[in-house]
Amino acid sequence: MNRIIVGTMTWGKWGKNLSIKEMSDKIKFCHDHALNTFDHADIYGGYTTESEFGKAFKLTGISRKSLFFISKCGIQYPCDSKNYIIKHYNYSRQHIINSVNSSLSNLNTDYLDLLLLHRPSPLMDTDIISDTVDELIKQGKIKDFGVSNFKPSHIELLSKNINISWNQIEYSISNSSPMLDGTIDFHQINGIGTMAWSPLGDFFKIDSPENQRIKKIFESLKEKYGTNSENLLLAWILKHPSRIHPIIGTTIDKRIENACDSLKINLDIEDWFSIFEAQKGERVP
């Protein structure tokens, strides 16, 4: 798995509506830039993006072995192809199996490198989940297993019977609570990797006082590190000793390529804290 993961949530109907050819070119572009890990979920694009990506992957001619596919299951929501009444979570044996089988056929692959449960459900039966995941691992349909948006208590509950390798959580300078509330410590203690979704936070979305303060700090840091704001935001995440893996959401080649350079930045400790302080609006105690 690459340290920087490529998110596909907005490649299709939930965003840029890329054609199969455009997706295929993007997969090749990522592969050429040593970005081989793609993050999916069954629901992306209203259950359509995985199959578009799968067709695009086939067009590339790239060997399956050189790519790493992550997908998620568990959310069910009403959309054109599904007539559920309300959005809900389903971790029944049948649903997990059906979802994995359709991810495999959509993505044109025999196996997922990693399956994640998309969100914790109050109704999840951890015995059923672990038996089902075990079965999928034994069948070779999934190589590894993890969760997403789980709190430490959810992980403790589920990990009694099954190994959890990853937790994919929202994490950025805009939302650093997992670093402060013990979530990432818990991951480190238990050997669970952390993936960060929305790693750019709301920096490009909201002109808040927090972001205005960060922008001010970035003016000198951009010059010092010869970089741009996106990479400073990623470098802030990458500096954490738990080796967090950011999942980048951009669909633009130049920005994807640029993100690779964030791995070369090692923020000085005081610079890391100056970004943290700017977000908080006060010095650390």
Ligand SMILES: NC(=O)c1ccc[n+]([C@@H]2O[C@H](COP(=O)([O-])OP(=O)(O)OC[C@H]3O[C@@H](n4cnc5c(N)ncnc54)[C@H](OP(=O)(O)O)[C@@H]3O)[C@@H](O)[C@H]2O)c1
């Ligand atoms: N597990 C979960 O519950 C969960 C939830 C959400 C997301 N995810 C995963 O995480 C991935 C990334 O999430 P995200 O899309 O929120 O990540 P992000 O990388 O924080 O944000 C990407 C967004 O920022 C925009 N952007 C990037 N650079 C910019 C710039 N310089 N100026 C202005 N806008 C810029 C992108 O637009 P352009 O495309 O135009 O560059 C895109 O809309 C998703 O694709 C998905 O795989 C998982």
